[in-house]
Amino acid sequence: MSETVARKVEPSSSHPAPRRRRHLGIAALGAVVALAPVLFLSGLLGGGAVSVQAGSSYLPQTRTYFLGADEVVWNYAPAGVNQITGQPFDADAAVFVEPGPQRIGSSYLKSLYREYTDASFGTLKPRSDADQHLGMLGPVIRGVVGDTIKVVFRNNLDRPASVHTHGVFYKKSSEGAPYDDGTAPTDKADDAVPPGGTHTYTYGVPERAGPGPMDGSSVMWMYHSHTNEVADDYAGLVGPMVITKAGAARPDGTPRDVDREFFLQFKVSDENQSPYLARNIADFAGDPASVNPQDPEFGESNLMHSINGYVYGNQPLDTVTMRKGERVRWYLMGMGTEVDLHTPHWHGNTVTALGMRTDVVNLLPASMMVADMVPDDAGTWLFHCHVNDHITAGMLTRYRVLPR
Numbered sequence: 457m458s459e460t461v462a463r464k465v466e467p468s469s470s471h472p473a474p475r476r477r478r479h480l481g482i483a484a485l486g487a488v489v490a491l492a493p494v495l496f497l498s499g500l501l502g503g504g505a506v507s508v509q510a511g512s513s514y515l516p517q518t519r520t521y522f523l524g525a526d527e528v529v530w531n532y533a534p535a536g537v538n539q540i541t542g543q544p545f546d547a548d549a550a551v552f553v554e555p556g557p558q559r560i561g562s563s564y565l566k567s568l569y570r571e572y573t574d575a576s577f578g579t580l581k582p583r584s585d586a587d588q589h590l591g592m593l594g595p596v597i598r599g600v601v602g603d604t605i606k607v608v609f610r611n612n613l614d615r616p617a618s619v620h621t622h623g624v625f626y627k628k629s630s631e632g633a634p635y636d637d638g639t640a641p642t643d644k645a646d647d648a649v650p651p652g653g654t655h656t657y658t659y660g661v662p663e664r665a666g667p668g669p670m671d672g673s674s675v676m677w678m679y680h681s682h683t684n685e686v687a688d689d690y691a692g693l694v695g696p697m698v699i700t701k702a703g704a705a706r707p708d709g710t711p712r713d714v715d716r717e718f719f720l721q722f723k724v725s726d727e728n729q730s731p732y733l734a735r736n737i738a739d740f741a742g743d744p745a746s747v748n749p750q751d752p753e754f755g756e757s758n759l760m761h762s763i764n765g766y767v768y769g770n771q772p773l774d775t776v777t778m779r780k781g782e783r784v785r786w787y788l789m790g791m792g793t794e795v796d797l798h799t800p801h802w803h804g805n806t807v808t809a810l811g812m813r814t815d816v817v818n819l820l821p822a823s824m825m826v827a828d829m830v831p832d833d834a835g836t837w838l839f840h841c842h843v844n845d846h847i848t849a850g851m852l853t854r855y856r857v858l859p860r
């Protein structure tokens with residue numbers, strides 16, 4: 457299939473044509489097993505001695521998450537209007553969100569990670585108010601340096617999938633990625649969990665998975681399916697992970713010196729490369745038989761310039777609300793391909809990131825960025841990718857700072 461997609465009718469001055477537009481776009485905390493109060497854990501998962509902050513009284517735990525990969529119909533624009541302008545979608549926006557005879561519109565079948573209450577995978581764990589902003593992302597998986605994290609993964613999809621994490625310590629049986637690594641078949645059950653299958657991934661959290669010398673009290677990692685990595689990403693199988701310094705965490709693993717955490721993924725979600733493209737055409741286009749998947753205008757309409765799966769400010773504002781003076785930590789991540797160069801910009805307030813004061817940070821595919829904000833300016837503020845083309849295509853949201 458051609459991956460070359462030309463932009464729909466745009467002045468050549470601003471969009472020289474032809475252009476390559478791959479614009480794509482846990483209590484579960486179940487089993488919490490307190491081990492002995494240790495300052496040093498030896499042989500964690502075979503990873504050798506792990507220092508757990510001399511002087512800390514932190515009791516390392518095993519945190520267990522029940523993670524399903526589910527088929528979900530996701531609407532990138534649930535409000536049905538452009539919530540940045542406060543107006544109905546204009547012609548530029550309609551390309552991406554309005555259904556039509558040869559348009560899928562704003563709803564697509566996706567594969568999403570969702571959290572369940574237990575190993576029966578019969579009951580979804582309700583998302584807390586604090587997690588409502590996650591949108592399309594999987595649940596936040598948390599650990600503290602010294603912990604062990606277990607992810608019990610159930611594949612409810614019709615194709616193989618996996619869980620591959622960044623940052624934490626894993627053996628080959630928990631890497632979640634198939635390639636010729638010379639390992640035995642017993643170490644490959646994690647690579648591609650079959651439809652209906654279950655696999656338990658085990659991760660150590662040594663010091664090298666936690667905050668480094670220049671970090672704050674917590675760092676971000678990500679997890680995603682790595683069985684068919686590109687298609688799995690465009691299907692939507694991605695989520696955030698946070699590791700907090702021992703001695704700096706609340707019992708639930710959140711950093712004590714932070715009042716609110718937000719996790720936002722900037723991605724041009726290319727629905728043309730989703731494994732569900734044919735089904736999405738059949739289910740959502742007005743006249744499926746007339747759709748030509750190679751048509752550049754059709755291709756363009758499926759490039760969803762989204763933040764957590766929302767376009768044109770459709771992320772509910774209530775879910776990204778904080779108070780003046782609170783200690784707010786933003787965890788941002790990129791994903792995707794060469795069009796996924798994003799520069800998230802906060803209006804109204806500043807952050808510190810990488811030790812510097814700024815109000816714009818940089819994201820590339822699979823970048824992870826932590827930015828701390830103590831908002832001093834109340835109001836409803838724009839938060840958007842500063843890449844011009846991405847602004848036009850809807851990669852914008854809002855955040856709200858209430859008075860103290």
Ligand SMILES: [Cu+2]
Pocket residue numbers: 722796797798799841842843846851
């Ligand atoms: Cu961008």
